[in-house]
Amino acid sequence: MEFTIRAANVDDCKDIERMIMELAECEKAIDEVKITKRDLEQDGFSKNPFFHGIIVEVPERHKTKEGHTKVGYALYFFSYSSFKGRAVFMEDLYVMPEFRGKGIGKALMSKVAQLGLAAGCQQLNFTVLDWNKPSLDFYFSQGCTDITAEKGYHYMCCKGEALEHLAQP
């Protein structure tokens, strides 16, 4: 199937928001999405973006029954390892279900890898839910390592009231 991958621009935010919700639904967490199209516009497309995006588009003749031609995306940002230096973190990778199995996911990851290497990154990090077997199988087939298993690294978070409390003098 024909498709193109390009850098996201501010006009893609409506479709990015739609696909973020679709991905959250896949991860059984739709109620946790608080982000709006406006947040994405401000946070991703102002002078100091907090994330970058790439979008997959298909020609009109392959559009979905709702009329969408933007059928996949990846969101990433640059991070830093105090051991190895520049790194890229792939926060989201999503292809609409009816477009899977056609190499689009692989092409998206390849693009993130290219962009990361171009920026001087030494590694690509991401998280996956432990029950998400199709994603885990896909990532392992591409040669990744499970850092949680290998080094016992647990991903931790301080948010909401805990964060507010921590900030108190």
Next chain:
Amino acid sequence: MEYKLRKAEPRDVPDILRLVKELAKYEDMENQVRLTEQDLLEDGFGDTPFYHCVIAELKPQDASEDVKVMGFAMYYFTYDPWVGKQLYLEDFYITQEYRGLGIGSHIMRHLSDLAMKTRCSGMMFVVAENNESSIQFYKRRGAEDLSQEEGWRLYRFDKDSLVKMATPPEE
């Protein structure tokens, strides 16, 4: 003993690297540090910094003493597409002889305050499961273990795998 917290400056790069190596040694991973002072200078103090640093500096008792940098936290901003900006704590370390004096708590307070001021909804970090004292330090302050509670696991592609993935397949 008086100390102050301040934003790192380019002149702090040698101390930052020294403390990164001390932390790596504490985690039994000393030989894995590949960063150089030049990397830290370019990556932290160029046009688009990849990281930010806050330094804990001991105030000298008298004029003949040097200031001593005895702690640091390295952080950067990340993005959760469900809730927005996050502050990611990459490294956090106080030299052994200065622990137990509240400096670590002060740094955490400073970073949480910064997270709130920059409208981050959370502070994220990674801790090794065998690092009991750090896990307790964070859990006492209300941190959640997302790996344990929600099943999130951290994965990585190293440089060789990245190069392989970035190379388009032959036609």
